[in-house]
Amino acid sequence: MIALLLFDMPFEQDIRELFMAFYPGRTYIYKADPQAGIIFTGRRIDNPDGGIYDVELIFGSHTEPEAYDEEHFSVNIYNSRTEVKNELKRQLYRILSKHTGIELPWGTLTGIRPVKIAVNMMESGFSTQEVLDEIKTTYLTGKEKACLCVDTALNEIRILKDIDYNNGWSLYIGIPFCPSTCLYCSFTSYPISRWALKKNEYIAALCRELEYTAKRMKDMKLHSIYIGGGTPTSLEACDLETLLSALKSFFNIDDVLEFSVEAGRPDSITYEKLLVLKKYGVDRISVNPQSMNLKTLNTIGRNHDVDMVKEAFALARKAGFLNINMDVILGLPGEDAEDVQNTFYELKRLAPESITVHCLALKRAARLNTEKYRYKSTAYEAVESMLDISRQYCRDMGLMPYYLYRQKNTAGNFENVGYSKAGCECIYNIMIMEEKQTIIGCGAGSTSKIVIPDENRIERAENVKDPALYIERIKEKYMDL
Ligand code: SF4
Structure with a gap:
């Protein structure tokens, strides 16, 4: 069971989907529960230095001290919504990857239409190499899937051009x-x-x-x-x-x-x-x-x-x-x-x-x-x-x-x-x-x-x-x- 506790913080679906990619088949709850094996707590904090989302992750439970682990990170919310979301997912990805030992071939991309990202960029004038680099760095996508995404986008644009x-x-x-x-x-x-x-x-x-x-x-x-x-x-x-x-x-x-x-x-x-x-x-x-x-x-x-x-x-x-x-x-x-x-x-x-x-x-x-x-x-x-x-x-x-x-x-x-x-x-x-x-x-x-x-x-x-x-x-x- 995984508990997602979000206080004044959006992106619930993105966070849950990333967890699902690392831990398929788990149940999700939205309240504190001692049975939860992982607790994700995210809250918006406004302080004199700027607004941030403060994230805490607890793995295991106090009753199993050998499995217990805590992680903490924060994301500046004064960037665009998309940048905040991508940064949040990247930080979460790195922690979940470390805990599970799994590298997801698609990185933080959990959506069903990854090719859309490549097509939109190409139609906005970005070169193939720039699209490839962006997919790898922004979404931590592996080289093989990034190439597949770009190849598919190139073919799609060719097929639909008229x-x-x-x-x-x-x-x-x-x-x-x-x-x-x-x-x-x-x-x-x-x-x-x-x-x-x-x-x-x-x-x-x-x-x-x-x-x-x-x-x-x-x-x-x-x-x-x-x-x-x-x-x-x-x-x-x-x-x-x-x-x-x-x-x-x-x-x-x-x-x-x-x-x-x-x-x-x-x-x-x-x-x-x-x-x-x-x-x-x-x-x-x-x-x-x-x-x-x-x-x-x-x-x-x-x-x-x-x-x-x-x-x-x-x-x-x-x-x-x-x-x-x-x-x-x-x-x-x-x-x-x-x-x-x-x-x-x-x-x-x-x-x-x-x-x-x-x-x-x-x-x-x-x-x-x-x-x-x-x-x-x-x-x-x-x-x-x-x-x-x-x-x-x-x-x-x-x-x-x-x-x-x-x-x-x-x-x-x-x-x-x-x-x-x-x-x-x-x-x-x-x-x-x-x-x-x-x-x-x-x-x-x-x-x-x-x-x-x-x-x-x-x-x-x-x-x-x-x-x-x-x-x-x-x-x-x-x-x-
Ligand atoms: S729709 Fe496709 S998957 Fe479903 S029963 Fe027919 S052939 Fe099989």
Whole structure:
């Protein structure tokens, strides 16, 4: 248990997130408690010499004198808020690093979009070297992650350079059904078998929402479409035909820069479905193995084996898809570096145009979390070496990092990275991370983010997650359509 006692002092979230990076899985309390193993006390003090935040850290307890330790530091608060925050985090980082013996690869950077810092600096005229130095000194980020951040930012700027953010938008369509539920799943996803009877009602509701969206957005240019979920290809070929033909009648699909479908689960992919996607102009799909090791696929509850991944990939090539992404998760239960090596060896033989590498995130609602006593978690150092393997393979395959984000509660607090061949990157993935362009989400569980550039803010709106409720809401909302 860690106690955070803040008196007239902001930055609670930053402080807690830094603690979480060093001590994953601990509970936080906000009052003095003798059970707390660490007590952080921060208070603002105004004195004749200036204002300061005075910080005291107590490790261990008076009842365990051998473990007891006290640290103390102060931060001048007459600098800018950002400088104060960065200085506070640097001092706290050094103390926690000394006490745990851990150096965090990302240093004090705990946010989910570190690339934004690099992109903003580059767009303000800073050189690559200056950005690199700033990331290393201000955030104590290790050289390797700082280089990854800068490389990703350079690619992102190149990919987005001709995109008119203010007059364009992206469309997300959510299909919340899957063949089965993966052990680690925290998305809006329901087994398709339970929805066999009502799925037509879902598609009809979705088409209504799409029609309304097309009318509302008619004056803006649709840049990219992403159909995700769930697993869109868990629908039958005839359902996909219904959805895509409606989509084509509402929007000018021929003009979009990118049309992606997350085919995702190999056990949902058929040649017939792929031909429907191709017919309606889908130009990028994902075939996601997550692992190419059978024992892992069985553990995580996927209904497919390694051969099915290869078959689905071959079918996609046969159907004419020249831009295929494959998702991999590092830190899956029971996997070690050798398993990851095998996964990438197999992917290299398939030679997809892009690979998205995720670190396993323990999300609250996922079965992996609720039943975590049954699975051995992967050590921090092991995930680091898995990331090294993934980076090396992607480099050998000519895939460059183009988008990156970090998730809370990932194994080792590492990053998720999209690697791609030049020209095959997913623009939508960057847009969702950088929040520079409006994204309208249609379907159960989808989120819309409306960028209001004049006011420098984003408005969010979420659809209900439950498909039955979604169908009801759409009926009520768009009665007149
Ligand atoms: S394929 Fe994705 S959305 Fe479907 S159950 Fe697995 S993790 Fe969840």
